[in-house]
Structure formats: structure tokens, C-alpha cells
Amino acid sequence: MPNYWLVKTEPGEFSFEDLIRDKKTVWDGVRNHQAKKNMMQMALGDLVLVYHSVTQKALAGLAKVSKTAYPDPNDNPQNNWQVVEIVPVKALTQPVSLADIKATPSLADIALIKQSRLSVMPLSAEAFNTLLAMGQTQIK
DNA sequence: GCCAACGTTGGC
């Protein structure tokens, strides 16, 4: 039973398309303790929805955890910031916009809405499945 | 240890 997550990125910095092209990425640069705590709870194979903030404000794709949290090699080890690695699963057939998410009553409580600045957050299975359905995307 | 000032994120 995998856990479900949502991560945010500014597509100008790194987008889901970049992830498809690169085949995998190190999810680094997280400098928030709650986000770090969430990252450390990610397990191998957990599914991760990738959200494009600022310019698109829409969910772009689905990825999964390919390596669990380890210390950021580019950071002072004393800070103990963590990174994970993810690989792409597939782009959403239909991007799911923030406006659509906000218009869906059952999604009103997800952290994306309630805590807009958090960049790594857990999703319930219900919220995850709802979002995937809104993206007209199925996991094979 | 409190809290005002300041910086950053991210929606609008």
C-alpha cells in the first residue's frame, strides 16, 4: 500500500517535462522542516503528483520515489537537509488546475489549499485518486 | 523568550 504525495515546483526552474527528459531527478532544495519531515517519510515506490506553481498552477504529472531520503550532498552536513530521487510515471492526460481543485469540495482540506507555501505534502488515498481521475489518468 | 522587521513563496 503506497503512500501518496504532492510536490511543488516552479516549471521555470524544473518541470515535469524536464523529469521526463532526464528520466529521473534528485528532488533537492527543500529548505523547510515540515517538507523535510514529509520527504523522510517517503518510501520506495510511493506515488508523487508533481504540481507546477506560479506560471501554470496545475498538476502536471505523476512520478514515483526511486530513492528514499538521504542527506543533500551539496549541503553542509550539519544542516542535515534531505533529498529524495524520483522517476516519472506519466504525464497527466489532462492537467488539473488549482482552480479545478478549489472547485472540488472533497479536496478543500488538502494541504495544497490549506497550506499554500508547503512544497512537499502528503495526500490521502481518496484525494490522490480524485486528483488522478480529474486528470483522466489511470495507473496501469 | 518575546516580538517586530524582514525575506520568501505563491496566488491573484
Place this chain on the structure above:
DNA sequence: GCCAACGTTGGC
């Protein structure tokens, strides 16, 4: 470009 939310810093 503005501003709300919120984290961090620094004076006291």
C-alpha cells in the same frame, strides 16, 4: 505588481 501567509533573524 501586490499582498497574505509564514518562516527567520535580531534587538531587547
